[in-house]
Amino acid sequence: MAKSTSKDAQVLFHSLRSAYASTPTNLKIIDLYVGFSVFTALIQVVYMAIVGSFPFNSFLSGLLSCIGTAVLAVCLRIQVNKENKEFKDLAPERAFADFVLCNLVLHLVIMNFLG
Amino acid sequence: MSKLHLFLTLIPLLPFLCTSFSPENPSSRRVLVLFDDLALKSSHSLYFKSLQSRGFELDFKLSDDPKIGLQRYGQYLYDGLILFCPTTERFGGSIDLTAILDFVDSGHDLIVAADTNASDLIREISTECGVDFDEDPAALVTDHTKYAVSETDGDHTLLAGDDFIESNVILGSKKIEAPVLFQGIGHSLSPTNNLVLKVLSASPSAYSANPNSKLSNPPSLTGSAISLVSILQARNNARILISGSLSMFSNRFFRSGVRKAGSPTKYEKSGNEQFLTELSKWVFHERGHLKAVNVQHHKAGEANEPAMYRINDDLEYSVEIFEWSGRSWEPFVADDVQVQFYMMSPYVLKTLSTDKKGHYFTAFKVPDVYGVFQFKLEYQRLGYTSLSLSKQIPVRPYRHNEYERFIPAAYPYYGAAFSMMAGFFMFTAVHLFNK
Numbered sequence: 340m341a342k343s344t345s346k347d348a349q350v351l352f353h354s355l356r357s358a359y360a361s362t363p364t365n366l367k368i369i370d371l372y373v374g375f376s377v378f379t380a381l382i383q384v385v386y387m388a389i390v391g392s393f394p395f396n397s398f399l400s401g402l403l404s405c406i407g408t409a410v411l412a413v414c415l416r417i418q419v420n421k422e423n424k425e426f427k428d429l430a431p432e433r434a435f436a437d438f439v440l441c442n443l444v445l446h447l448v449i450m451n452f453l454g
Numbered sequence: 455m456s457k458l459h460l461f462l463t464l465i466p467l468l469p470f471l472c473t474s475f476s477p478e479n480p481s482s483r484r485v486l487v488l489f490d491d492l493a494l495k496s497s498h499s500l501y502f503k504s505l506q507s508r509g510f511e512l513d514f515k516l517s518d519d520p521k522i523g524l525q526r527y528g529q530y531l532y533d534g535l536i537l538f539c540p541t542t543e544r545f546g547g548s549i550d551l552t553a554i555l556d557f558v559d560s561g562h563d564l565i566v567a568a569d570t571n572a573s574d575l576i577r578e579i580s581t582e583c584g585v586d587f588d589e590d591p592a593a594l595v596t597d598h599t600k601y602a603v604s605e606t607d608g609d610h611t612l613l614a615g616d617d618f619i620e621s622n623v624i625l626g627s628k629k630i631e632a633p634v635l636f637q638g639i640g641h642s643l644s645p646t647n648n649l650v651l652k653v654l655s656a657s658p659s660a661y662s663a664n665p666n667s668k669l670s671n672p673p674s675l676t677g678s679a680i681s682l683v684s685i686l687q688a689r690n691n692a693r694i695l696i697s698g699s700l701s702m703f704s705n706r707f708f709r710s711g712v713r714k715a716g717s718p719t720k721y722e723k724s725g726n727e728q729f730l731t732e733l734s735k736w737v738f739h740e741r742g743h744l745k746a747v748n749v750q751h752h753k754a755g756e757a758n759e760p761a762m763y764r765i766n767d768d769l770e771y772s773v774e775i776f777e778w779s780g781r782s783w784e785p786f787v788a789d790d791v792q793v794q795f796y797m798m799s800p801y802v803l804k805t806l807s808t809d810k811k812g813h814y815f816t817a818f819k820v821p822d823v824y825g826v827f828q829f830k831l832e833y834q835r836l837g838y839t840s841l842s843l844s845k846q847i848p849v850r851p852y853r854h855n856e857y858e859r860f861i862p863a864a865y866p867y868y869g870a871a872f873s874m875m876a877g878f879f880m881f882t883a884v885h886l887f888n889k
Contacts, residue, residue, distance in 0.1 A: 364888065365885060365888050368881070368884055368885065368888065369881075369885075372877065372881045375877060376874060376877065379870050379873060379874065380870075382866070382870070383866060383867060383870050386866050390863060393861070393863050393864075394861045394863060394864040394867070397861065397864035397867040397868070398864070398867055400867060400871060401864075401866070401867030401868070401869075401870040401871050402867075402870075404870065404871045404874040404875075405870060405874055408874050408877070408878060412881075435882075435885065435886075439882060442878050446871075446874075446875055446878070449871050449874075450871070453867070453868060453871055454861075454864070
C-alpha cells in the first residue's frame with residue numbers, strides 16, 4: 340500500500356507538470372512574478388524572526404508590499420485567463436488597467452508607511 | 455555729647471561690620487575676650503600675643519562689665535568671641551545665652567574654656583553646642599597612668615594628653631611631638647550629634663571625679679569617652695572650640711616642660727602652644743575654609759551655557775575651589791571632589807580631575823532619561839567647611855527630526871519595498887509587449 344501511495348504521488352506530480360506546460364506564456368510570467376513576491380515576503384519574515392520586530396512599521400510595510408503585489412498579480416491572472424468562464428466578458432486591457440491602478444495605490448501607501 | 459560722637463563714628467564703620475567671616479574685608483578681625491579675673495590678661499599673654507600677631511584685634515573685658523555687647527543697632531561688633539570666664543553666672547551688658555547662640559547662628563566663631571566650678575551658664579552654653587560637662591562641679595579628670603610628672607601635684611589631675619584627632623586641617627601639618635598639659639574638667643559628646651568632634655581625648659585609664667573626696671560609686675565619665683578639648687563645625691560653618699581647662703591656655707603651661715609618667719623622655723616645652731595656636735587657626739577660619747565659585751557647564755565643543763540639554767549629549771562641567779589661607783584665597787587641591795547629575799537619585803557620579811590650580815573639571819554623557827536634573831556638588835570632609843552646590847538644568851528628549859533618518863535594522867524592508875516596485879515596473883513592460 341505504501342509503495343502505491345508514493346508511486347501515486349509521483350504520477351500526480353508528473354501529470355501536474357505536464358498540464359502546467361500547456362499554460363500560455365503570459366500566465367507563466369504572472370506565476371513567476373507571484374513566486375518572486377512571496378519569496379521576498381518569506382525572506383522578510385525570517386529576518387524579522389532573527390532580528391526582532393524593532394521598526395515594526397517598516398516590517399509591516401515591506402511585508403504588505405510583497406503580499407499586496409502577490410494578491411494583485413493573482414487577481415490579474417484570474418481575470419486574464421481565457422479558460423476562466425466567469426470573466427469571459429471582461430477585456431484583458433481593462434483587467435490590466437485595474438491592476439496598474441491598484442498597484443499605484445498600494446505603493447503609495449507602502450512608501451508612506453515605510454518610515 | 456560723647457554718645458553722639460560715638461554714634462557718628464560708628465556710622466562709617468557699619469559697612470565693615472558685616473556678618474560672619476568675610477575675607478573680602480580681612481583688614482581687622484575683632485574678637486571679644488571676656489574674663490572673670492583681669493589677671494588672666496597677663497597670665498595668658500602668650501596665647502593672646504599669638505592671636506594678635508596674626509592680625510586679630512582683641513578686646514579684653516570683664517564678663518560682668520555693663521557696657522559689653524555683641525551687637526549694636528543690628529550689626530555685630532565682633533567676628534569672634536572668646537569666653538575665658540568659667541565661673542561667671544551672668545554676663546553684664548546685653549550678652550546672655552540667647553545672644554551668644556544668635557552670635558554663633560549668624561556664622562561667628564566661639565572659644566569657650568571651662569574649668570573646675572564651671573558655672574551653670576557656661577555649662578548651658580556648652581550643652582547647646584553638644585558638649586556635656588560632668589555634673590559634679592568639683593570633679594577633675596584624673597588619670598593614674600598617663601599623668602604628667604610634676605613636683606607639686608600629687609593627685610594626678612595634671613594630664614599629659616597625646617590622643618589627638620588625626621587631621622592635618624585641624625591641627626596643622628607639623629606633628630605635635632610633646633604631650634599637651636591639661637588640668638580641668640572633662641566632658642562627653644552627645645552621641646546623636648554628628649557635628650562635634652573630639653580633638654584631644656583622655657586616655658582609656660582616665661576618669662572624672664573629685665580628687666579630694668572618696669569615691670562612693672563608680673564615676674559616670676570614664677576612659678576615652680571623656681573628651682578634654684572638642685570642636686564643633688556648625689552647618690553654617692561657624693566653628694566652636696570647647697576646652698575643659700582654662701589653665702591649658704596659660705603662660706605657665708605653655709612654657710613648662712613635660713614628662714609623662716612611666717616614660718623617660720622629658721620634653722623641654724609642652725605641646726600646648728603649638729596645639730592651641732594651630733587650633734585657633736582652624737577655629738578662626740585660617741585653615742580649612744573652602745569656597746566653590748564659577749560653576750560652568752556647556753556642551754562639549756561649545757563655550758556658552760545652554761538653557762537645556764538633550765539626552766545623550768556630551769557635556770563638560772567645571773568648578774573652581776579655593777581655600778582661605780589667612781591672607782588670600784589659595785587653590786584647593788584634592789582628588790576626591792565629586793559631582794552628581796541628580797534627579798531623585800544620582801544618574802551620573804564623577805570624580806573631578808584638577809589642574810592643581812583650583813580648577814576642577816570633568817566630562818560625561820547625559821543619561822538616556824529626560825527630566826529636570828541638578829548638578830550637585832556635596833563635599834563634606836573632616837575639618838573642612840562643607841560645600842553644597844546645586845544647579846538645575848532640564849534635559850529634553852529627541853525632537854522628531856533628531857532621530858536617525860534611515861534605521862539600519864530596517865534596510866531589508868526598504869529593499870523589499872523598492873524591489874517590489876521595480877518588479878512591478880518590469881512586469882508591466884513584459885506583460886504589455888508579450889504577444
